[in-house]
Amino acid sequence: MPAATLTVGGRSHAGQVAVLALGGAFVKTSATFPPGTLLEFQLTLGRHAVHSTATVRSVSKEGVGIQFVHQKPEERTKLRRFLTEATASH
Secondary structure (H helix, E strand, O other), X not given: OOXXXXXXXXEEEEEEEEEEEOOEEEEEOOOOOOOOOEEEEEEEEOOEEEEEEEEEEEEOOOEEEEEEEXXXXXXXXXXXXXXXXXXXXX
């Protein structure tokens, strides 16, 4: 599972991405955020990272479901490339 960092109000929280799509992700983390929280999401892919602004959509004991609400075009391209390569390798 790729590593992720969720940043809210200048505080960073570590997590692991369990599910990833172009529109969002489910991040396993011990941090808790109420639905609607706006956060900065960073996905670490080896030596590269993908950055997005996201909103918390769901919360569970295991983590949070987030929806990407803003991504620069180059960040979306990196995410799309990663997803395409991950799909091809399975």
